Amino acid sequence: MRRMFSDIAPRYDFITRAFSYGMDHRWKRAGVARATLPPAPVILDLAAGTGDFSKLVAQQYPGARAIAVDLTERMLRLAKQTGVNLAACADAGALPFADGCFDCVFVGYGLRNFPDLRRALREIERVTRAGGLLVTLDFFLPANRIFRALYLGYLYAQGGFWGLLLHGRPRTYTYIADSLRSFVSIDQLSALLRQNGYRHVNASRYILGGIGLHWAAKES
Numbered sequence: 117m118r119r120m121f122s123d124i125a126p127r128y129d130f131i132t133r134a135f136s137y138g139m140d141h142r143w144k145r146a147g148v149a150r151a152t153l154p155p156a157p158v159i160l161d162l163a164a165g166t167g168d169f170s171k172l173v174a175q176q177y178p179g180a181r182a183i184a185v186d187l188t189e190r191m192l193r194l195a196k197q198t199g200v201n202l203a204a205c206a207d208a209g210a211l212p213f214a215d216g217c218f219d220c221v222f223v224g225y226g227l228r229n230f231p232d233l234r235r236a237l238r239e240i241e242r243v244t245r246a247g248g249l250l251v252t253l254d255f256f257l258p259a260n261r262i263f264r265a266l267y268l269g270y271l272y273a274q275g276g277f278w279g280l281l282l283h284g285r286p287r288t289y290t291y292i293a294d295s296l297r298s299f300v301s302i303d304q305l306s307a308l309l310r311q312n313g314y315r316h317v318n319a320s321r322y323i324l325g326g327i328g329l330h331w332a333a334k335e336s
């Protein structure tokens with residue numbers, strides 16, 4: 117996993133925009149808008165990649181302290197080169213932070229990639245202050261069977277095309293479609309968040325449920 121993300125890091129931003137036809141930034145901005153944060157919030161951008169959530173929060177909240185955490189050092193180097201100030205290399209399953217130190221944790225396309233989702237959710241909950249927030253954006257399998265088949269076909273075709281063009285390997289980006297097959301649904305993730313100490317769990321669906329944005333508050 118780390119090696120794959122290291123290989124694709126220089127193309128990551130381009131490919132994210134290409135896959136989403138430029139809608140990715142709009143979804144992330146919606147995620148930041150869903151989080152009502154205190155002035156100068158302390159936020160964790162987990163599985164940050166090149167740090168989109170860190171940068172959006174810094175733009176919207178002057179004085180915010182955003183730390184980008186990722187398993188892949190090459191992603192974090194790119195994050196720093198493009199305006200992220202604080203970055204740390206760490207595993208979502210063992211976060212090197214004290215209990216309750218963040219006002220909000222943002223996770224963009226991260227949960228699906230964690231080998232142990234429940235463990236990562238426990239860690240996220242642990243480092244969030246009471247009443248603090250979690251915002252997570254990810255790919256999901258649409259509930260409608262016909263659209264699901266079309267969506268998977270689209271992801272495999274797009275992944276194969278860009279993988280071949282940019283890396284000479286069609287399978288480079290088909291991991292997105294592969295990873296969806298074993299990931300939870302939007303409703304299952306909402307239920308998991310409730311089981312893991314969150315209340316006011318909400319979800320927005322984009323492209324007929326192919327993308328889900330969850331936001332929730334940790335119990336006070």
Ligand SMILES: C[S@@+](CC[C@H](N)C(=O)[O-])C[C@H]1O[C@@H](n2cnc3c(N)ncnc32)[C@H](O)[C@@H]1O
Pocket residue numbers: 117118121132162163164165166167168185186187188191206207208209223224225226229230231
């Ligand atoms: C698809 S990228 C998402 C990047 C960014 N958050 C975004 O929204 O565009 C997934 C990121 O998760 C990171 N990642 C995968 N497993 C991880 C783990 N166990 N702990 C921390 N980061 C992880 C990868 O290195 C990669 O940068």
